[in-house]
Amino acid sequence: MDDYITPHARSVALLTIDLQRDFSLAGAVAEITGTSAVVPQVRLLVEAFRRSQRPVIHVVRLYCADGSNADACRRQAIERGLHLVVPGSEGAELVDEIKPSSTTRLDSAQLLAAKLQKIGPIEWIVYKPRWGAFYQTALEDHLRHLGVNTVAICGCNFPNCPRATVIEASERDFRIILASDATSGISELGVAEVAKMGIKVMTAVQIVSWLEKAD
Numbered sequence: 535m536d537d538y539i540t541p542h543a544r545s546v547a548l549l550t551i552d553l554q555r556d557f558s559l560a561g562a563v564a565e566i567t568g569t570s571a572v573v574p575q576v577r578l579l580v581e582a583f584r585r586s587q588r589p590v591i592h593v594v595r596l597y598c599a600d601g602s603n604a605d606a607c608r609r610q611a612i613e614r615g616l617h618l619v620v621p622g623s624e625g626a627e628l629v630d631e632i633k634p635s636s637t638t639r640l641d642s643a644q645l646l647a648a649k650l651q652k653i654g655p656i657e658w659i660v661y662k663p664r665w666g667a668f669y670q671t672a673l674e675d676h677l678r679h680l681g682v683n684t685v686a687i688c689g690c691n692f693p694n695c696p697r698a699t700v701i702e703a704s705e706r707d708f709r710i711i712l713a714s715d716a717t718s719g720i721s722e723l724g725v726a727e728v729a730k731m732g733i734k735v736m737t738a739v740q741i742v743s744w745l746e747k748a749d
Contacts, residue, residue, distance in 0.1 A: 539732040541709045543748030547589035547682040548579055549667060551689030551696045551717075553632055554594055556618055556625035558690060563625060564618050566691040568718040575716035575738035576688050577631045582742040584634070586749055589680050590657040591650075592628055593667040593689075593699070596621050596642055603646075603663055621646065628659075650676060666698035674706055684709040686741055688716035692724055704731055713738050 553576060556562050558569045583590045597604045597619050601612035612618060619626040621642030630636065634654040641651045645661035650672060652658050662671050677685070685708050687696055696717050703710050710733045714720055725735050736744070 536732070538707075539709055539734070541684040541686075541711050541734055541744075543684075543745055545682055546684040546686055546711075546745075547591060547677055547680065548583045549685050549687050549689075549699065550576055550580065550590070550592045550632060551667065551687065551699060552593065552595055552691070553629050553689050554619055554625065555627050555629060556623075558629045563616070566718055569690040572688070572690075572716050572718050573629055573631050575713065578738045579686070579688060579713060579716055579741060580632045582745055584654070584657070586745045587656055588745065589677075589682060590654070591667075591673065591676070592632065592653075592657075592659045593662050593671075593673070593695075594626070594628070594640065594645070594659060595619050595695075596626055596640075596646060596661050598646075605664060648672060662695075664698075665695050666702040667695070668699065668702040668706065677708070682708075684711065686711040686713060688713035688738075690718045692717050692719035692721070694719075697724065697728075700728055700731070700733055704733070710734065711736055711741060713741055 556564050557566050560570055601609040604612050638653050644651050650658045650660050660671055660673055667673050685703050712733050712735050714735050716738045
């Protein structure tokens with residue numbers, strides 16, 4: 535036990551990263567290998583956090599059709615016609631398995647205006663303009679307002695957005711859990727590297743058991 539990095543089950547929030555159809559579905563325009571395989575574990579986590587009445591925040595990307603808000607490495611491709619998580623498109627939507635309702639859809643205008651979209655009693659969506667979930671978003675303020683000091687992170691695709699989010703959360707002194715089997719692109723080296731940063735690495739089942747013991 536470490537007084538500064540040990541996760542707190544009673545003040546934890548779940549962050550799902552980029553689990554959108556364009557990235558997650560087999561054969562999608564920007565399918566990230568292995569993402570569809572981790573969706574069942576993400577669903578297990580989302581449902582457990584809902585049952586425990588812990589906050590769930592789904593972090594998403596949205597790329598305007600002209601590429602104006604895209605990362606530098608993707609802007610040219612979008613300018614040349616790549617349609618990827620376009621606001622209002624089916625590809626931008628969360629995968630069905632983690633939605634609180636089959637009718638849940640992204641409010642792109644609200645999200646692009648840097649406002650959180652509430653989709654459940656203690657569940658929200660937030661748009662991030664770059665890799666990390668905290669960069670130019672209201673996420674940190676929202677978590678502090680909720681009394682959260684621990685974040686459990688899962689989603690797509692570890693070398694990019696989940697990893698950046700882990701680092702940003704660490705820079706803000708959050709206690710951090712990485713859900714290893716609920717995050718695509720994970721590797722032994724990546725796990726070893728984040729463990730050295732004080733991040734707790736757990737499986738989805740381990741996280742669910744940990745939550746249930748605290749209730």
